[in-house]
Amino acid sequence: MKKENKNYHMSADEFxxxxxxxxxxxxxxxxxxxxxxxxxxxxxxxxFNALPNSAPEQxxxxxxxMQDVEKHIMPGITHWQSPNFFAYFPTGASGPxxxxxxxxxxxxVQGMLWSTSPACTELEMKMMDWLVHxxxxxxxxxxxxxxxxxxxxxxxxxxxxxxxxxxEKISNLSLNKLGGNTVSDKKLVAYxxxxxxxxxxxxxxxxxxxxxxxxxxxxxxxxxxxxxRLKEQIAQDKADGYLPFFVxxxxxxxxxxxxxxxxxxxxxxxxxNLWMHVDAAMSVTAAVCPEFRDMxxxxxxxxxxxxxxxxxxxxxxxxxxxxxxxxSDIINSLSILPEYLKNAATESGxxxxxxxxxxxxxxxxxxxxxxxxxxxxxxxxxxHHIREHIALAQEFASWxxxxxxxxxxxxxxxxxxxxxxxxxxxxxxxxVKKLNTSGDLYLTHTKLNGEYVIRLCVGQANTTREHVEKAxxxxxASL
Amino acid sequence: MKKENKNYHMSADEFxxxxxxxxxxxxxxxxxxxxxxxxxxxxxxxxFNALPNSAPEQxxxxxxxMQDVEKHIMPGITHWQSPNFFAYFPTGASGPxxxxxxxxxxxxVQGMLWSTSPACTELEMKMMDWLVHxxxxxxxxxxxxxxxxxxxxxxxxxxxxxxxxxxEKISNLSLNKLGGNTVSDKKLVAYxxxxxxxxxxxxxxxxxxxxxxxxxxxxxxxxxxxxxRLKEQIAQDKADGYLPFFVxxxxxxxxxxxxxxxxxxxxxxxxxNLWMHVDAAMSVTAAVCPEFRDMxxxxxxxxxxxxxxxxxxxxxxxxxxxxxxxxSDIINSLSILPEYLKNAATESGxxxxxxxxxxxxxxxxxxxxxxxxxxxxxxxxxxHHIREHIALAQEFASWxxxxxxxxxxxxxxxxxxxxxxxxxxxxxxxxVKKLNTSGDLYLTHTKLNGEYVIRLCVGQANTTREHVEKAxxxxxASL
Numbered sequence: 001m002k003k004e005n006k007n008y009h010m011s012a013d014e015f016x017x018x019x020x021x022x023x024x025x026x027x028x029x030x031x032x033x034x035x036x037x038x039x040x041x042x043x044x045x046x047x048f049n050a051l052p053n054s055a056p057e058q059x060x061x062x063x064x065x066m067q068d069v070e071k072h073i074m075p076g077i078t079h080w081q082s083p084n085f086f087a088y089f090p091t092g093a094s095g096p097x098x099x100x101x102x103x104x105x106x107x108x109v110q111g112m113l114w115s116t117s118p119a120c121t122e123l124e125m126k127m128m129d130w131l132v133h134x135x136x137x138x139x140x141x142x143x144x145x146x147x148x149x150x151x152x153x154x155x156x157x158x159x160x161x162x163x164x165x166x167x168e169k170i171s172n173l174s175l176n177k178l179g180g181n182t183v184s185d186k187k188l189v190a191y192x193x194x195x196x197x198x199x200x201x202x203x204x205x206x207x208x209x210x211x212x213x214x215x216x217x218x219x220x221x222x223x224x225x226x227x228x229r230l231k232e233q234i235a236q237d238k239a240d241g242y243l244p245f246f247v248x249x250x251x252x253x254x255x256x257x258x259x260x261x262x263x264x265x266x267x268x269x270x271x272x273n274l275w276m277h278v279d280a281a282m283s284v285t286a287a288v289c290p291e292f293r294d295m296x297x298x299x300x301x302x303x304x305x306x307x308x309x310x311x312x313x314x315x316x317x318x319x320x321x322x323x324x325x326x327x328s329d330i331i332n333s334l335s336i337l338p339e340y341l342k343n344a345a346t347e348s349g350x351x352x353x354x355x356x357x358x359x360x361x362x363x364x365x366x367x368x369x370x371x372x373x374x375x376x377x378x379x380x381x382x383x384h385h386i387r388e389h390i391a392l393a394q395e396f397a398s399w400x401x402x403x404x405x406x407x408x409x410x411x412x413x414x415x416x417x418x419x420x421x422x423x424x425x426x427x428x429x430x431x432v433k434k435l436n437t438s439g440d441l442y443l444t445h446t447k448l449n450g451e452y453v454i455r456l457c458v459g460q461a462n463t464t465r466e467h468v469e470k471a472x473x474x475x476x477a478s479l
Numbered sequence: 480m481k482k483e484n485k486n487y488h489m490s491a492d493e494f495x496x497x498x499x500x501x502x503x504x505x506x507x508x509x510x511x512x513x514x515x516x517x518x519x520x521x522x523x524x525x526x527f528n529a530l531p532n533s534a535p536e537q538x539x540x541x542x543x544x545m546q547d548v549e550k551h552i553m554p555g556i557t558h559w560q561s562p563n564f565f566a567y568f569p570t571g572a573s574g575p576x577x578x579x580x581x582x583x584x585x586x587x588v589q590g591m592l593w594s595t596s597p598a599c600t601e602l603e604m605k606m607m608d609w610l611v612h613x614x615x616x617x618x619x620x621x622x623x624x625x626x627x628x629x630x631x632x633x634x635x636x637x638x639x640x641x642x643x644x645x646x647e648k649i650s651n652l653s654l655n656k657l658g659g660n661t662v663s664d665k666k667l668v669a670y671x672x673x674x675x676x677x678x679x680x681x682x683x684x685x686x687x688x689x690x691x692x693x694x695x696x697x698x699x700x701x702x703x704x705x706x707x708r709l710k711e712q713i714a715q716d717k718a719d720g721y722l723p724f725f726v727x728x729x730x731x732x733x734x735x736x737x738x739x740x741x742x743x744x745x746x747x748x749x750x751x752n753l754w755m756h757v758d759a760a761m762s763v764t765a766a767v768c769p770e771f772r773d774m775x776x777x778x779x780x781x782x783x784x785x786x787x788x789x790x791x792x793x794x795x796x797x798x799x800x801x802x803x804x805x806x807s808d809i810i811n812s813l814s815i816l817p818e819y820l821k822n823a824a825t826e827s828g829x830x831x832x833x834x835x836x837x838x839x840x841x842x843x844x845x846x847x848x849x850x851x852x853x854x855x856x857x858x859x860x861x862x863h864h865i866r867e868h869i870a871l872a873q874e875f876a877s878w879x880x881x882x883x884x885x886x887x888x889x890x891x892x893x894x895x896x897x898x899x900x901x902x903x904x905x906x907x908x909x910x911v912k913k914l915n916t917s918g919d920l921y922l923t924h925t926k927l928n929g930e931y932v933i934r935l936c937v938g939q940a941n942t943t944r945e946h947v948e949k950a951x952x953x954x955x956a957s958l
């Protein structure tokens with residue numbers, strides 16, 4: 001006699017019904033997002049206090065949940081998908097990418113080992129090779145060569161992995177595996193510029209290399225690392241008994257899109273036996289277009305390289321690409337193999353187990369969304385939109401340039417323009433606050449040379465000339 | 480004159496069409512997954528070699544992409560959602576959870592700061608409180624008290640964050656922020672058992688605390704840490720000039736569901752001023768049911784605690800819950816605030832910026848899927864299915880127990896049964912290989928006391944008595 005199975009799972013029919021409704025909800029959201037205040041106007045704890053303190057005892061109807069989404073969640077959303085979002089950096093999202101996320105969730109596989117879903121590993125391998133060709137990266141990053149690529153959750157994690165690989169490589173004692181002296185006994189020092197992303201400092205904290213062994217090199221007037229200062233600092237550190245081991249160069253700094261000189265830094269790295277990591281989170285997406293590939297000059301000198309398809313390549317967060325010149329460096333620093341993860345494929349050495357290329361053990365099937373996105377747009381489509389964004393930013397810059405009230409404060413080679421009102425910090429800060437509170441657009445700020453400056457970054461999929469024009473009108477009208 | 484905008488984005492109509500089709504594809508997949516070979520039978524590089532070497536120049540039709548999914552991706556999938564998946568650990572996926580992933584992708588917000596989407600932060604805060612009540616956790620983990628919870632990508636990352644918090648706390652020198660002596664100069668040592676998850680060893684590698692300063696304490700016959708040995712080892716280390724600072728206790732070890740004694744370990748931790756982390760990745764989901772809450776006895780002594788809703792709580796990976804007794808410990812160890820992330824809400828101190836609770840900067844809106852799942856099932860529904868899984872595992876254990884060919888090799892308080900054929904390693908290894916190659920079910924192994932043993936873990940949403948019965952029949956028939 002078969003026991004009757006009571007079942008609380010969502011039925012297939014109900015999932016189809018609610019799933020179709022969710023797809024429509026997303027399509028509808030994308031069409032109405034332009035009308036919403038970009039920066040959420042919610043007060044602290046507004047949502048937290050509005051929800052019950054505990055999960056419900058009994059199952060609730062999904063339509064009731066969706067009502068609560070409209071009532072409680074939507075007012076607390078800052079609309080990163082709005083075409084009027086010019087803050088921070090774009091967060092790529094697109095129809096094909098969302099479809100990839102859906103399939104990944106539906107399949108629900110774990111990609112920690114090759115054997116736990118070969119397709120999850122191998123599609124990722126293939127996508128990493130595609131990115132090498134798409135951006136014109138050095139061929140040593142192709143998996144058939146010594147190097148290779150992998151998807152991480154974020155540039156922060158990618159930088160940390162690069163730093164750990166460098167630490168392991170410099171340590172002839174193979175310190176993690178065999179014991180021996182500890183890292184800090186060696187007084188390892190790393191080099192970044194004052195404009196390098198904060199994730200490098202965080203990586204130093206996490207790795208125990210400690211931030212006092214991180215040297216922030218000053219920058220020139222274009223916010224690129226002063227290479228002479230780097231040289232001097234290295235000489236000083238060596239004289240003081242430190243061991244220089246790592247330098248991070250940036251293609252497109254977060255604050256102002258500053259471009260470090262990869263050739264000069266790379267040559268120093270080679271001479272001084274430093275690992276060179278290149279952080280290129282947003283900007284190098286432009287290298288999809290051949291006319292913007294100059295920024296990669298010198299990249300062949302780098303040991304590792306990272307950029308984020310989840311920023312400007314129409315692919316949902318999280319999807320951050322990390323490449324290393326030599327696979328064994330990354331694997332040596334992060335591999336560990338307990339009995340319960342052993343399997344024939346791993347032991348044959350014929351496959352990649354990507355868990356050895358990252359901090360966590362588990363991993364999602366991220367390559368699907370990248371595959372869907374690259375195929376949907378085609379190289380041609382990607383180039384079209386990236387060129388359009390850059391042209392819009394350049395046009396915006398020309399308006400600022402022509403204005404007597406505002407001025408450009410940094411080079412703007414791509415899609416980010418830093419500018420300020422000539423009246424000083426107080427006026428600029430008030431202007432940003434007024435604009436963001438209006439809900440009509442969202443901009444963020446940074447400080448350059450100690451001054452408060454406004455950043456306008458063009459990169460949302462649906463931002464067009466009209467949105468940029470309107471932004472400029474609002475900026476002028478909000479003084 | 481308005482310029483005509485050529486556009487490669489997927490239109491709203493096309494997204495609706497393909498989105499509906501994708502929902503149906505997922506529903507269909509879930510209904511046919513039972514018929515598929517659980518462990519992929521793909522050969523290394525089968526998929527990699529089948530795909531083109533570069534992204535297409537022109538946009539491709541989405542129906543063509545879906546044909547390639549069937550042809551190339553599906554043969555390379557190991558079906559974690561199959562009711563015949565008894566390997567590793569379950570990966571929760573459910574209708575409501577997938578709907579949450581869809582909405583998260585559609586909204587495409589960044590939760591790094593409160594201000595970058597207040598709802599993303601506050602729904603997560605609320606869900607963490609819900610989990611405290613749902614599992615009957617100590618009240619100091621509620622956000623209104625000194626502690627609090629956050630969602631991480633994985634237990635590996637959660638363990639690393641706990642270790643970093645402990646390292647920062649023990650260091651009165653505030654080593655990351657202010658400089659001073661480095662970690663390893665202090666000879667910090669950490670304690671785990673031989674059965675603790677490998678992520679702790681990896682966290683020691685990453686943090687630069689180095690694995691030779693990790694002590695693996697032996698276990699008793701139930702695979703719980705020998706507390707006397709822990710005490711002795713601490714005394715020895717202190718005599719040798721080391722500084723004990725961290726111990727990890729496990730509720731439900733990966734290999735065999737071994738249960739460490741939290742009270743005894745916690746008392747030692749208190750006396751010796753160690754940070755106690757409790758790793759409870761899968762097993763404590765059972766604490767949703769009051770009758771299984773005994774395993775939490777002593778948890779009030781812990782400084783941090785982690786479990787994964789993405790394993791056995793019907794929530795898609797990634798969704799790993801980390802709780803700390805004192806919020807300031809985690810924030811002190813991971814906070815860093817560059818100018819471009821400053822904003823009024825952060826500076827007011829009235830809000831949580833969850834980027835300070837994790838390794839990466841960026842973060843997804845993970846709380847949505849947990850909210851949808853908890854509301855869809857209700858506490859009642861969750862209890863029903865968890866009780867069912869435990870009962871099935873217990874029934875399976877009774878069959879093994881009654882068999883003359885097989886024997887149980889470890890306590891099996893919940894949903895994981897470790898057993899072996901009496902004929903020894905060679906037979907057991909061959910048996911697992913034969914079963915997995917058949918595609919009828921998927922099991923993994925571990926080693927206990929140096930012997931190869933088979934693990935059967937019940938926790939997939941749709942696993943019923945018939946699947947477990949069939950598994951037992953196949954195990955017996957495949958000798």
